[in-house]
Ligand SMILES: Nc1ncnc2c1ncn2[C@@H]1O[C@H](COP(=O)(O)OP(=O)(O)OP(=O)(O)O)[C@@H](O)[C@H]1O
């Protein structure tokens with residue numbers, strides 16, 4: 425797997441959507457600046473509708489910034505769409521597997537898009553299914569798998585391309601708590617093992633604190649309310665930190681205790 | 685195949701045959717000319733005189749036209765999917781095409797084209813291709829946004845996008861379109877063959893009509909219906925195989 429080499433640089437990023445029906449404009453992201461170092465594990469928390477998924481769409485290159493920029497190693501995900509093939513992988517909230525493909529063939533999909541040799545595809549997809557404990561279900565269709573197993577396939581699919589950047593948008597929140605914890609741990613372990621940059625969007629503060637090297641708190645329109653480095657805090661102060669972040673989210677202004 | 689039919693189906697066919705046979709006995713006493721309702725024996729005799737070549741020719745025309753319709757129909761649908769403005773121009777045209785009666789197409793074909801084969805294929809394609817276009821376009825529009833986003837996040841080329849996602853996603857719809865166009869084509873081909881063709885089931889039907897042979901008309905019609913059922917059964921088998929992931 426390729427370790428992430430380039431930082432993600434977000435500068436004065438703005439994204440405005442024009443609603444086709446009402447003609448109204450929605451500012452989903454308003455002048456966001458953020459720098460994410462290679463290999464960092466970041467959790468993004470924020471209220472619903474604050475622009476978290478929109479940021480992912482921009483990182484993935486599905487949307488074009490209204491103003492400002494996102495650059496990764498000097499290239500932009502939207503304009504240099506092809507340059508990032510195989511470099512960014514996303515795990516969504518729902519597994520988003522192709523129902524007509526077996527588990528194995530679902531993991532193979534991104535490998536087919538990169539265009540590597542057939543036997544390598546087969547071998548690598550199998551390896552990843554094994555790592556996620558699904559080798560017995562390689563030929564099963566998604567409808568034959570449980571929700572947790574399907575999400576495992578989705579994780580295998582994301583890691584199989586050996587991406588430098590991993591994006592997870594509430595990837596574990598649709599699962600029961602035990603399964604969610606287990607898969608989250610797998611995700612973090614793998615991301616660390618392969619030194620990928622990983623960004624996890626979550627609603628749950630517990631999850632953010634369990635995962636991140638860094639917690640980024642978004643207010644309305646993805647304004648940066650707080651940017652917390654976990655290493656700056658003692659474990660003993662975690663309850664305080666949790667309270668401060670919660671307060672920040674609620675009040676939509678940075679809590680004074682977060683300034684360190 | 686017959687053994688797989690439900691009992692009710694077999695009973696209703698047998699009942700129909702019995703009523704028909706009784707009617708053919710009673711016809712003279714009811715003042716109906718005897719040739720109008722020939723007995724089952726007479727029909728069986730006509731069936732033995734079915735010429736396989738004509739069946740094959742009609743089948744060939746139907747299949748060729750359906751393949752051409754499918755390719756054209758799908759291509760147009762993809763273009764309409766890719767370009768919204770093209771869709772706005774083409775949609776009314778497609779709807780007009782679908783509203784024109786088959787008989788009008790046959791007359792146009794006779795007036796415009798010389799070749800008999802070309803006329804038949806033209807009529808079938810102009811009737812069937814729009815069905816493929818409209819259905820495929822609707823099906824493509826219904827492909828889940830989530831799946832589109834997911835595959836886009838892995839950065840496919842436009843060709844890969846269609847080949848890996850769109851085509852498999854609309855396959856169930858395509859099979860349904862084939863079922864619709866198949867029965868459409870089987871019914872339209874005979875009318876098209878009535879005009880100018882010297883082979884095919886439609887031609888044989890017109891010969892039978894000139895000879896006032898109800899038995900022959902009945903026999904050829906029966907062949908047509910059985911042919912349609914047979915092809916539909918093949919499609920259903922294909923469907924269960926291709927869509928086994930759904931079961
Ligand atoms: N394609 C779009 N067209 C128009 N408006 C959009 C579009 N995508 C997002 N928005 C709007 O932008 C805002 C931010 O949406 P976004 O999905 O990024 O929020 P989110 O933080 O991911 O929320 P959640 O936690 O509920 O997933 C919302 O008001 C949403 O309605």
Ligand SMILES: [Mg+2]
Pocket residue numbers: 476477478593
């Ligand atoms: Mg979201």
